[in-house]
Amino acid sequence: MRKALWCLLPLASLVYGCVTTGSATQSAVVRAKDKVAPALVHIRPVKKVFSRGKREEVVMVGSGFIISPDGYVITNEHVAGKASFVQCVLYNKEEVEAEVVGVDPYTDIAVLKLDVAEPLSHVTLGRSSALEAGQTVLALGSPHGLARSVSLGIVSVTDRYLEDHGETVSPYNNWIQTDAAINQGNSGGPLVNLKGEVVGVNARMLRGAENVGFAIPIDIAREVVDQIIAHGRVMRSWIGVTLQEMTRKTDDPSIEGVVIADIDPLGAAFEAGLKPGDVMLAIDGEPTNARFEEDLPVVRKQIADIPVDAEVVVRVARGDEEIDVLLTTEEKSDLKGDEVEFAEWGFTATELTPAMVRRARLPSRKGVVVSGRQAGGIAAAARLQRGDIILEVDEAEVENLGQFRRIYEDLIASKQRLVMMVVKRGALTHFVLVKQDRNGAPASEPAEVQSRKEAYDDVE
């Protein structure tokens, strides 16, 4: 519940810094750089961006590094996610196309596969758990699009806890904080120790600060990458609890466990009768202790790592009692839903995420959310608003984005003059009447063309 300005790093502000080093360190730095640099990748993804009710394609810049001779590359989800095309430039300046193997928004990790025939140079992954604050590290990547850049610094903190901020969440890991210069464009690049091993994936910086950058620990990234390569995605379990550190309730170090702060009404914990304020002591006998906020990611990961659809025993303390409850884990849903442009009406919509369902107090995950609308479009004329949750179209219940799209396409084909949608707007229900014959076509199909055609029809 604390606010800070975290900033993702694919592309705008210059930060200067310098580090003076002795000659022994100097040669170690060069050796480390030499070990990693040949595997460095400059990434130019063409991404779908939805803005003001329109879908657009933009070229972004990020970094990455090759982890296997057959061309697997680690980068950030916020670099390669939603990319329709990924162009990579290798250290030898050769251009290679890459395919997105899979992404994991929860850890901000993406895996690419380069389309190559010959074996490639690749990095050695180190162990982030062995890192110490004060240790020298290098950051490699493409700050502000400047490929093959190396910067030097030290590890500032090994386990920085970053609070969730909008869609920027990192529930399962603490962060390596470094003063090695990290700028926009460094996203997805390696953080390297003096042995030339990759210990982190650079991903964030603190806006307005100087040289306060953050990298995802490689131990976390490695697990995620293995799962993405094996299954194309990461499966995690969910029981529907939000956790807080014990110090939120008491400073007494003898009281162990983790505080259940919130229970999702659609989750297993709710059905099992758990309540906010219960202190979770163990799952299947494994202690779940988080005294400080830095301990929370481990406990969250402990839950996430349980197989999906598994029965587990959760032990909680409620007052002076200890209670065991049995519950079945569910699969954790995607952080972000798909987004689609509905060009004829001039708006975009996304799938409902559990967080939206929760905020809107919907009884289920049925419906789609309006994410933007174009000025002058049919949707704007009908006063459909951003954030509206479309529940019904012409008395048919909206199930999900795919089904809504089919209904929409039928409506476009039918040219039916009036279409009624029931939307949820905050606590209120609203009727939205869409006039398909309204002479307010979106910008992609200029209104003049339409009217000129009509004029010709009249002449004939």
Added chain:
Amino acid sequence: MWSRLCVAILALAQTQAAPTVQSSDPFSQAVIDQAYHEVAPAIGVLAFTSEITNPATGDITKRDGHALGLIVAPDGLVMTHGHMLLENTQPINIRFTVGQGEDETEYRATLLEKPDDINVCFLRIESDDLPDMPYVTFSRDSTLKLGEPIVVLGLLSKTLDYARGLYTCRVGAILEKPRTTYCLDRHVRFGFVTGPAINVQGQVVGVIGFDLSPSEGGELYVRSGHPLIYQTGLFQHYIDNPPGKNEIADKQEDAWLGVFTQPLTDDFAEYWGLEKEGGVIVSTVVAGSPAEKAGCQSGDIITNFDGVPVRPKQDREITQFTKLVRETGVGKTVLIKLLRDGQPLELEVHLEARPTPAREASEYKDETFGLTVRELTTDVRITLNLPDTVQGVIIRRVKSGSVAQLAGMRPGMIIMNFGDHPVTNLDDLQEAVQKVIADKPNEVSVFCRAGSVTGFFRLEPRWNAREK
């Protein structure tokens, strides 16, 4: 002196019967002289301090303000512009100065309850031995024509000692909806808002305003920035029967149905295969409201309320329905005619009092932890989309440097448990706080809701610091 002026104003009333103005310059010097000398003494300067509450943080800032006040009755009833009492703004230390130069006299004044159908405020001059005050008498016939010339009296700026001045303009537009509204063809300076508007016959036909009341869809006019004339008919009844003091206890209760509505436009009617005659579409029925108890449903179309046809086709016409409901009377049982799935239906609704809005809700201020909290009112529940299961009080302010601030608590959070005590209202919280103060524990766990999730905060009271 005042009695002489009163005589003069009575004389004005007499002249109203025989208007004799003509010629190319619509205002003869004689009419202007007469208007100025008879009306200007009723214009005074209101000086006050506004306490402005930031609704997000609860922080209060103070700002000095000035406005034109117009004496409208000899016993010291003063009218001014409605912006004196905006939401989240409370004017204090109100003074009213009449007369100019040597004759200047300052009085204290009390704000009366703001009318909700016109954007003006009334004040009462406080004095034990108030002489008869000079006042403006308004012409009851205040119909104006497009292009009709008008003289407006007002105040010049502070640097010019609030000297009284005038300027002329014309009726630039007449709007028919939601009621007859006269727009001026020129902008006016701030010191002329609530200034009396005088026609060529020398009649005072109204005052200068800037927007309609919110219940009339006023926002539209705020954005347009057009100065308006509030014609006499809109406020004369408040002069005849002045509103009570600006206290909640005095307020007459508004009736409440508990629905959110949309107008039945011709397109909606076409879609549903109904006659294009207008109506009120019920979009949302508030849980626990009279409408819900009567069986009203989302999608119902109200066509008649208590014998009055309800036929809005546009957004701004909805306000008339809202007003109708409000004024029908708390406790009254009314018949509502509606269409459900195209079929006529009648419902009996027992109207209840409109729930207290957040700005009138009770507050509790605690000094130990630095929290000021409010009751959770129906409007806040709707704004925050809170389920009925959420009971508590909402944090309005967190004192800077307080125990609560250190724990990370912020305005807008809802306190549901304080220590071991469930909190459903202000009394619960007050009791819980008193108990904690008596027990003096080292830490207090507070359970709150922020947005759609809940969480805990640990307060560490500084008992020793307080004793020092």
